[in-house]
Amino acid sequence: MSDEIPTTDNREPALVVTSMIDHVLDLAATWTTWDGRPVRADERVYTPHKAIRRVTDHLIDHLAEVEARLAGDPTIPDRWHASASTTPADLAPFTDQDLNEARSRLTRLSRIWADRLTALTPDQLDRSPGEGWTFRQIAFHLADSAYYADAVGDLSAVGSDR
Structure with missing residues (x-):
């Protein structure tokens, strides 16, 4: 993941985010x-x-961040660098129940992001209030979240080398 300004293109920001979530859930199914x-x-x-x-x-x-900026409120920075931490819970087996919960949680987040992004005008996407990346850039940055799932990869071939 990078802190460089995200590159955008002509894809709909909502589709960029929801496609990333679909990709993550496809991998999680394995x-x-x-x-x-x-x-x-x-x-x-x-x-x-x-x-x-x-x-x-x-x-x-x-x-x-998006909601705070739209409301004209200050954002609350994330002070926990969780990617560097691996918790005991992270090491637990990943069961069918975990997959179902991940699907439920990420599907709801996908819907929230799609609703939020499609409600914004092109001007709001590209001239977002407050400091930081535009909301379009944030959506494209979120696509990089697939990195975490891609790191684990497709485990459908049990016993294959990673």
């Missing part, structure tokens, strides 16, 4: 076969639970 070994990506490690947690937290953090 994670019930996870063998319990964290996957190393760059200088960090990822697990199915950590990937879902990071995607969810990223969506929530930026949603809070």
Whole structure:
């Protein structure tokens, strides 16, 4: 993930976010076969639970930012750098129940983001109030959240090398 200004294109911002979530959930559907070994990506490690947690937290953090800026309120910075932390809960097996909860949570967040982004005018998307990236840039930045799920990968081929 990067803090560089996100590159945008002519895709609808809502579709950019919802497509990322669909991709994450497609990968998560293969994670019930996870063998319990964290996957190393760059200088960090990822697990199915950590990937879902990071995607969810990223969506929530930026949603809070967008809503605060639209309301004219100051944003609340995220002071916990959770990608660097792997919790004991992150190391738990990823079960069918976990997959169902991830689907439920991320599907609801997908809907919230789609509703929020489609309610904004092109001017609001590109001249967003307050400091920071435009809301269009934030949507394209959120697409990078797939990184966490991609780090775990497609585990449908049980026993294959990572």
